[in-house]
Amino acid sequence: MKNVVATNEFNQVVEGNSLGKDAWRRLRKNKMAVIGMIVVIIYSILAATAPLLPIYPYDQIILDHQHLRPSLTRTSGEIMMENRLKDLYFKAWRSGELVVTEAESAQIRKWIAANDTNKVWNFVFKEGEAQREAGIFTFNAADQRVITRLQDKIDTEFLIDVTQITFSEEKGDKRQDLSKMSYEQISRIYADLSNTDIEAVKAQTLTEVSSQLMNTLKSATPGLTAEEYAVNLELELQTIGESGVAKLGKTNLLGKISTTITRQADRDLKQEIREGLAVFPVERIIDVNDQLQAKVTATKKHERMYYLGTDYSGRDMLSRIIYGSQVSIAIGLVGTLTSVLIGIVLGAIAGYVGGKVDYILMRIVDIMYGLPYMLLVIIFMAIFGRNILNLFGALALVSWLTIARMVRGQVMSLKNSEYVEAARSMGGSTARIILKHMIPNSLSVIIVYSTLRVPAFIMQESFLSFLGLGVQAPFASWGSLVGDAVDGMTLYPWRLIFPAIAMTLFLFAMNFFGDGLRDAFDPQSKNEL
Amino acid sequence: MTKYIVNRILGMIPTLFIIITLSFFIVRIAPGGPLSAERNLTDVVRRNIEAKYHLDEPLIKQYARYMFDVMRGDLGPSFKYKDYDVNYYIATSLPKSIVLGICAMAISVTIGMGIGIIAAVRQNSWIDYLTMGLAVIGISVPLFVIAPVFQLIFAVKLKWLPTSGWYTTGEGYLTIILPAVSLSFEYFANIARLTRSSMLETLRSDYIRTAKAKGMKRSAIIFKHAMKGALLPVVSYLGPAFAGIITGSVVVEQIFRVPGLGKFFVQSSFNRDYTLIVGVVIVYSVILIFMNFIVDIIYAQLDPRITYK
Secondary structure, three states, X not given: OOOOOOEOOOOOEOOOOOHHHHHHHHHHHOHHHHHHHHHHHHHHHHHHOHHHOOOOOOOOOOHHHOOOOOOOOOOHHHHHHHHHHHHHHHHHHHHOOOOOOHHHHHHHHHHXXXXXXXXXXXXXXXXXXXXXXXXXXXXXXXXXXXXXXXXXXXXXXXXXXXXXXXXXXXXXXXXXXXXXXXXXXXXXXXXXXXXXXXXXXXXXXXXXXXXXXXXXXXXXXXXXXXXXXXHHHHHHHHHHHHHHHHHHHHHHHHHHHHHHHHHHHHHHHHHHHXXXXXXXXXXXXXXXXXXXXXXXXXEEHHHOOOOOOEOOOOXXXXXXXXXXXXXXXXXXXXXXXXXXXXXXXXXXXXXXXXXXXXXXXXXXXXXXXXXXXXXXXXXXXXXXXXXXXXXXXXXXXXXXXXXXXXXXXXXXXXXXXXXXXXXXXXXXXXXXXXXXXXXXXXHHHHHHHHHHHHHHHHHHHHHHHHHOOOXXXXXXXXXXXXXXXXXXXXXXXXXXXXXXXXXXXXXXXHHHHHHHHHHHHOOOOOOOO | OHHHHHHHHHHHHHHHHHHHHHHHHHHHHOOOOXXXXXXXXXXXXXXXXXXXXXXXXXXXXXXXXXXXXXXXXXXXXXXXXXXXEHHHHHHHHHHXXXXXXXXXXXXXXXXHHHHHHHHHHOOOOHHXXXXXXXXXXXXXXXXXXXXXXXXXXXXXXXXOOOXXXXXXXXXXXXXXXXXXXXXXXXXXXXXXXXXXXXXXXXXXXXXXXXXXXXXXXXXXXXXXXXXXXXHHHHHHHHHHHHHHHHHHHXXXXXXXXXXXXHHHHHHHHHHOOHHHHHHHHHHHHHHHHHHHHHXXXXXXXXXOOOOOO
């Protein structure tokens, strides 16, 4: 077949053309759709590779770095100092130590009355710095002490990260990575390290694991009695079994060992700073005892840069937005996928089988259309616990309706076509006809509809997270970031603006892409919703 | 016509019945109850409270009792707020939500249709591109982003409008503008897009060409002939739009501190205030079903091809 070239009477080559190829050609012509597609791809790559990107952990809380404004060039320490100075200058102006003209004072008072805190701070800061430069103004002793102490803190504080812990029985033996060892071995090592008995360590770990599980239980299903919790805990322990407990215990013990090492490294480094020996960033291997060795890195805490600022507990907004897009995009994709799958199955059954089944299924769809379904999702989330899994479930549960109707319509119109009849007369089973003939033929409609569903899903998820019913801290999603930011938006506008831009851009791109895809697959289609 | 309306009204009853039943059982099946937040209850006190709210009866009996009360128009006492019953809270807060919803709907319909018609009549001109660009923004920017951003720009920075509050508490009628505009944003955009596309299609049809050939005025053609046909898809969109405005008002009320029904809805879901949740859901569903009904009637009025059978 390969070499046969179809020619017509004018001896021209007629190329075969598939729907997909044709659609792709039309899509490529639509510039906005292509740009949209590229933006969506970039977002997806960023979200998927988030753990590999050189960004700070999204859940690392540094309380000193609360509400730092975004800056491309200045370190967190400099901004902290600036914030403190603003505060001190303002206090100085209040007490009359910082002298400004009468007109300027009146202006400041006007700003204070109008709640323009940022303007006041910026003004006193500029004025104060200028006066201090010129030697007119000096801080009083107490304020000066505060500044010196802060500067000292900025210069010396550091963050320690234990990247790897290795173990060897005897000096010179092959070193083993501690995270790859068994619970049993690690318990023994920890017992040696903390000079306790191995049985005591194990008992202690078991209690900790139980209380951890208890906390998860309590947050998942709040409001049970103590006995019910105890029963649930027992069940939970049985389900995860011995190996599950060991796994959790191992994580706990590793955490403890690395805390011990961090403490030791902290002590050493502080000593070195006092002696003026330390050069940051530090990366070294330290011997904890004869058997344990750890690779430790330390960086200056206040030399971090926050390009998009920080939030209310000093977490980096940039990495929170990137990890937030991970959650949001995942919910968009998975939610769409599940709802489309449910819709296809039910719609195909209703359309193909017809009769009573069709009637019942379509009445269910009608009734659910009549429900204020977003409100049902809110009830569902509020009552069954706020975790991501429930969110998926609740959203998928209410959003398969339209796709089911669409597939049903398609299947009903295809049911009587010749090729389906042919397949049936050759003895094809119902499942085979639906799966092999009908669904592939409705696929273009389904794909187009699904791309337009993704932004809707992301919006719904964000809507719930905004209300506090969706993704919970420390996790983030675009909606929860915007929701958190609304309260302090006059003082810290960057917390609102950056996630909002990130989200809007993605939804923009996705809408353009979806529109383009629809025009490409179905050129006759109107600009419908 | 009358028969159709009566039938439709009768048809609402089973839907409502199912909604009430569903919400009643969903809230009760879920773990935890309205009393679980109060830690130090002695058994006697707990039993007394349970008896007061009939929580000690079997579920089926509670359900029958509740259904009977609802039919009499009594939504029961609130579990959380001791001062008044659910009827009172809904009666005081619902009007505010309805005013907000109607304002938002009015804005989105008038502006959306106006822009859509202009864009269709001047197809491929700069007006067309500008308005449709604006419409894509409206569709892509979520409500809870646009609302705080409007608040930041128009209330905090420019100080043209109040940041929050509601006119009933004495902050003036300007308080309606921001919430209503933010709430209408998405729907205005959708309506504009719909109007434009259906108007374009209508303008290409034969009867419009006939009208043109008769030498009718352009304005008469657009407003008398084309508009009626072009409005059909828009009207059928109003049902879902109203549903969206209702859910959206939960967010807008929170951001602009409007003392409407939305606040009760979110709070009661957190508190598991059974009667209040179900009450609010019933009210929302009634509004929704009623609006769908109105939309159907208008639709039938506009399109003589639809018969009431």
